[in-house]
Each structure stands twice: as structure tokens, then as C-alpha cells.
Amino acid sequence: MADLPGAGARPGPRSRALFEAAKALMPGGVNSPVRAFGAVGGTPPILARGAGARVWDVDGAEYIDYLASWGPLILGHADPDVKWALVEALERGWTYGAPTEAEGEMARLVTAAFPSIEMVRFVSSGTEATMSALRLARACTGRTAILKFAGCYHGHVDALLVQAGSGLATFGLPGTAGVPAAVAADTLVVPYGDAAALAEVLRLHGERLAAVIIEPVAANMGVVTPPEGYLQQLRDLCTASGTLLIFDEVITGFRVAYGGAQERFGIRADITCLGKIVGGGLPVGAYGGSRAIMERVAPSGDVYQAGTLSGNPLAMAAGAATLRALAVPGVYDGLEAMTAPFAAGVVEAARRHGRSVRVNRFGSMLTVFFTDADVRDYASAQRADTAAYARFFHALLDRGVYFPPAQFETAFVSLAHRPDDIERTLAVIEEAFAN
Numbered sequence: 001m002a003d004l005p006g007a008g009a010r011p012g013p014r015s016r017a018l019f020e021a022a023k024a025l026m027p028g029g030v031n032s033p034v035r036a037f038g039a040v041g042g043t044p045p046i047l048a049r050g051a052g053a054r055v056w057d058v059d060g061a062e063y064i065d066y067l068a069s070w071g072p073l074i075l076g077h078a079d080p081d082v083k084w085a086l087v088e089a090l091e092r093g094w095t096y097g098a099p100t101e102a103e104g105e106m107a108r109l110v111t112a113a114f115p116s117i118e119m120v121r122f123v124s125s126g127t128e129a130t131m132s133a134l135r136l137a138r139a140c141t142g143r144t145a146i147l148k149f150a151g152c153y154h155g156h157v158d159a160l161l162v163q164a165g166s167g168l169a170t171f172g173l174p175g176t177a178g179v180p181a182a183v184a185a186d187t188l189v190v191p192y193g194d195a196a197a198l199a200e201v202l203r204l205h206g207e208r209l210a211a212v213i214i215e216p217v218a219a220n221m222g223v224v225t226p227p228e229g230y231l232q233q234l235r236d237l238c239t240a241s242g243t244l245l246i247f248d249e250v251i252t253g254f255r256v257a258y259g260g261a262q263e264r265f266g267i268r269a270d271i272t273c274l275g276k277i278v279g280g281g282l283p284v285g286a287y288g289g290s291r292a293i294m295e296r297v298a299p300s301g302d303v304y305q306a307g308t309l310s311g312n313p314l315a316m317a318a319g320a321a322t323l324r325a326l327a328v329p330g331v332y333d334g335l336e337a338m339t340a341p342f343a344a345g346v347v348e349a350a351r352r353h354g355r356s357v358r359v360n361r362f363g364s365m366l367t368v369f370f371t372d373a374d375v376r377d378y379a380s381a382q383r384a385d386t387a388a389y390a391r392f393f394h395a396l397l398d399r400g401v402y403f404p405p406a407q408f409e410t411a412f413v414s415l416a417h418r419p420d421d422i423e424r425t426l427a428v429i430e431e432a433f434a435n
Ligand code: KE4
Pocket: 032, 033, 034, 035, 070, 124, 125, 126, 127, 128, 130, 153, 154, 155, 156, 215, 219, 220, 248, 249, 250, 251, 275, 276, 285, 409
């Protein structure tokens, strides 16, 4: 199979020069840390163009893309329907700071997709969505404590950049510089998927908990699916203790089903956070819930939250075009039909070459863990050989396949990926395992 243009020479000289210049002007040369390749080493190619399942860097090298901008591009790059929706909106102007029809249309689409969302507020990132959801939950319950799960990431919210305390049911410690201990002290952290730990922490602290926030299918430790019945247990415990259940569906929303993980598992969250796909690749986050909860948000209620570009007309146009494309019957069956054999092919290639990997997949998102044990939570994920993943990542990148530049992330298959993309990717993965 012929190499894609630029094979082996990645990244080329122009990427290297531009990245060096960028590092003098932006921290790490990037606007989000993971893009700097710190987890895999090397220099990131500077991307210049995307179309469908492909991206090209400034040196002309071509890649089959599984990063999908970290999730938003479920239709692939530069989808024509999204592009023309943007052009049509652009022709009329691109921000007003006043109500527009597009926001109402998006609110109709989102509330129709998620039965648990009667009202929604759009913001400009997933972080804003989760940050606002926490504030709203604290207002609604009059409580302060929050529970999150080790390995789950919910954006760079102070209260959620917290690592587990010394004991199972002890409050958290700052997970980064700049988060005051006093803020972390209101956040509990328990292992993902551990039913006994969950029951214990709700027994001890349930009456103090404003909210539990979870990725219903974890993607930020790599893909980890909760054990059978775990989300229902969480739902029942939250209901019993008067704690609001927040599903962070920034990744799973419109990814694993049109109605997100809630549709797949039949669980209703009290507050749902969305992002990524809901903006079609433009900056959008959203949070929503029952009318009773959402009416507490200003200006109808006493919980303040605002944003200059919230509900931006371009972002609403891209989001609406994306959701309309995803509402077509059979879309998710098609993603499943493409991704399931892909994951099986990776497992088979590893077996043929005696490589110890585990491939965790849920719908069109998958992670290749370099480990010989099942990955069911953050502790088991951390036993993966991240150096082996880094070598795997670069072996693919040099051969024109762009996987996520970190072990604890997720590769995404889009509706733009074709069988020959998957075939080529499996051939490249076979070569990577063989070397
Ligand atoms: P943003 O603020 O990055 O739009 O969303 C934060 C967020 C919230 N919730 C979940 C489940 C998320 O995965 C994210 C962001 N995801 C990361 C990658 N796993 C974005 C990539 C990055 O940080 O550059």
C-alpha cells in the first residue's frame, strides 16, 4: 500500500520552525497543553487543512485523522453541510450579543434529543458548562460538597482539578498549582466503577453533597465503560440523598447515541453538560436540566452565569447542521459498523505480533492501552506502558495516521472515515506492532 504524502519525514521543516516560533509567544507553543506532545515526545505537526477524514500539515504531509479535534468532528473535517450553514450565517453577520433565532432552534434540537433536558443554557466551552452546572447544583441544594471520580476530567474548573484525598472518603487535594486547598476541600474523589466505594461515600457524606459529576462513559483516562448497573446505582443513591446527578456528556453527548449515554443506559441525569459535537467544531458548551432546576439560572433565577459569545450565531449554525446530520436514521449503526471491526482488527494485529494491548471501545470512540490487564478504572489505566504508547503513536504518525498524542485519551471514528481508511490504518498499525 503506497505511503501517504510526507511519510517518514513528519513533521517537516516548516512545522518545526513554526512550532519553535510559537513556543516563544504562547506557553508550550500551544493553546491547550495536550497539543504540545508532552505525553508522547517530539514536535507536533502544524496543521493547515482538513477535509473529511484527512488533515494536512504545513509541509504537505497527509494524515488519516482520529483526533477529530478531540471529539467535535463526528462528521469529519470541513463537512459541506456545516460549511454552507456557516457561510449562510456569516453573510448576515457573526455576533450580536442579542437573542437570535438560531439559539432557539438549537435549544429545540437539544431538548428534543435529551428527555432530561427541558431547558438549556449555551456557553462557549465544556469547562463553562461544568463550572456553571456545579454552581447551579450548589444553589439548588444549598449544599457545598461535590463528588467526582478519579480519572474523569471535566475541564479546568478549580473545584474539579482535584485529586483524591488520603482516604476513600476524605476530601480532595489540589490537582494543580493555583487551586486553593480550601476549594479542593469541598471535593471528594472516589475510584470510577467501584460500587462499594460509591455506596460508602454516599453513606458518609450524601447529606452534604450538592452534586455528583461523572463521565457516564469515561474517555479521559482512555475509554472506560462503567460496570453493569453502576450508573443506576449512582442514580438511585443520588435520588435517595437529595444530591443532583450531573452527567458530563461533553464527549458522549451525540457521540455514543443521538441522546448520548443517557439514551444508551436509560438513565436520566438531573443536569447534563454538553460540548464538542454540539458546536460542530465551533466553541459551544451547554448545560441543561428540568425546568425547575434551570429556572434558577439568571435572569429568571438567582444563579448568575453569563457570556459575551454564548449562543454565537456561527456556533449555533454549525451545531444545528451537525445535529441535523446526526438525526438521520442509521447514522450510529454506521459508526458502530465501522468502529467495531476496526477495534477487533487492532486486537488481532497485536495478537499476531505478540503485543500486550487492551482495546477499550464504546461506539465510535476507542483507546489502545499498552497493558496485559483489563482497564476498568484510572488505577488500572495508569499501569499501561505509556512509553510503548508513545512509540506506537509516532510509528503511526510517521506513516500518516494521527492518533491522540496521549495514552489516556480517545481515538474517534467519524462518518467521514471510509473502509479503505480503516484498512490502511490497520496495515499501519500492523507495521507498528511488528517493529
Ligand atoms: P472544554 O473546556 O475543553 O471545551 O471541555 C472540557 C471537557 C469537559 N468534559 C469532558 C468529558 C471533556 O473531555 C472535556 C475536554 N476534553 C479534552 C480532551 N479529553 C479536550 C482537549 C484539550 O484539553 O485540549
